[in-house]
Amino acid sequence: MLYYRYRPYSEVSLKELMYNEMYFSSPEECNDPFDSKTFYEFDNDKEKWGKLIKLAFEPNKIEIPEVLLNTLVEHICNQCPLTFDDAINRDLFNGLKLNSPNEIALAKFLSLKIPTILRIYKPSTRYFVSFSEINSEPLMWSHYTDKHKGFCLIFRSINNTLNQSPNQKKRQVRRTTPNGLAPDMSHGLPEGFEFTKIDYEEEVKPLNAFLSLPVYVTGEAKNEEEKLKIFKDRESHYSQKSKSWEYESEFRLMLRPPIPFLFGEHFDFTKQERLFHYEPSQLVGIIYGARMELPEKNRIREILRERREWDIDFTKQKRIEFNFVEFEAKLSTKQRSVEVMPTGIITWQRIGVNDKNFERLYKEWQEGWGHERDGVSSKRIKVN
DSSP: OEEEEEEOSSHHHHHHHHHTEEEOBOGGGSSSTTTTOOOEEBOOOHHHHHHHHHHHHGGGTOOOOHHHHHHHHHHHHTTOSBOHHHHHHSOTTTTOOOSSHHHHHHHHHHHHHHHHHHHHHSOOOOEEEEEESOSOOHHHHHHHTTTTTSEEEEEEOBTTEEEBOTTSOOOEEEEEOTTSSSSEEEEEOOSEEEEEEOEEESSOOOEEGGGGSOHHHHOOOSSHHHHHHHHHHHHHGGGEEEGGGGGGOEEEEEEOOOOHHHHTSOOOOOTTTTEEEBOGGGEEEEEEOTTOOHHHHHHHHHHHHHHHHHTOOTTOOSEEEOOEEEEEEEEOSSSSOEEEEEEEEESSSEEETTSTTHHHHHHHHHHTEEEEEETTEEEEEEOO
C-alpha cells in the first residue's frame, strides 16, 4: 500500500529527504493538543482502591487495620471518578478526620506514596510519524505543505511496515535505572514500524484506569480473549482523533516506550532517540505542489539524483527495490480540487510520459512490483 507524507519546502524537510530521516513527534509538538492523548478514569471500585493502598504499604511491611482501610477507601471513592492527573495532583485524604496520630501519619504516607505509584504506571506517551492514504486532499496541501508550495513523499509499505535503514539501524536505548529491575536497563527497538489507521470519533469513551496498574490491583485476566481485549482497549486511544480531523485520512507509525515498572520510573524518549532512518528503497515517489517554484523542484531533483548515486551498492543485504515516480499536483480549473498526474519514472534512467515503456512501468509501480535483491542476484516480486 502507498502512504503519503506531506511536507513544506524547508531545509529540515530536505534534510529528511537527503538522509532518509523520520522523526517521531511527541503530542506536545503537534498542532492538535489532543493528539495521542489518553483518557482514563478511576471509578469507585472499593476492592481495587483497597489493593492499591495495600500495594503502597507492601515494601514497608506495614499492616493497616481493616477499619482504617475501609475509611480511607470510602473517602477516595466519594471523589470518583478521578483521572490519573486528578489522583496524582490532589491530596486524596484532604478533609478526612482521623482519630489518632498514627492514623494521620499513615494517611500522610499514602498521600505521597500513591501518587508516586500512579506516576510510574500512568499510560505512556506514544511518539508518532503521520502519513495519509490520500494524495489530493486540498486541505492537506494547504495545511501541511505551506499552501501548496511544498511536496508530498510517497512510501510503499512492506507487510504494512516501514523498515529501518539497515545501515543506520537503532537497536536499543539504555538507561541508568536505580529503581528498576537492574541498575542499568535497555529497551529493544523494532526492525520496522507498522502503519496504524487512525479512527475518528465524535466522543471519547474513558478507559478503566485500573487496567494500567499491576496485576496485584487489577487481578489476572481470565483467558487470552480477555487479555487481548484489555490490550486493544488500552491501545485504542492512541489511534483515535476527533471527527473534525477526518479529512486527513491518517495512518501513523508509533514508537512505544517500554513497560515502566521494568525501569522503575516513567520513561520518555529523548529527541535524538526519536530520530530514525527509514529503508531508502521504500521511498517510491514524490508529488511536487501546485505552487512549487521551479528552482525548488530542481533542488529536490538534484537531491534525488544524489540519493540514487549513493544507493548504488550491489553488495548490500537482501532488500526490495522499486522504481521511483515523479508527480505534479495541479489546481483544477473545473472544480475546487487537486489533480495529481505522473510526469516521469526514475529507474537507472528517467523515463518520461511519452516513452513507449512508460505505461507498462507505471502500471507495474501502481500494482506494487519491485525487485528483491540479494547481493548481485535479483528476482521480480509483488508487494501488496
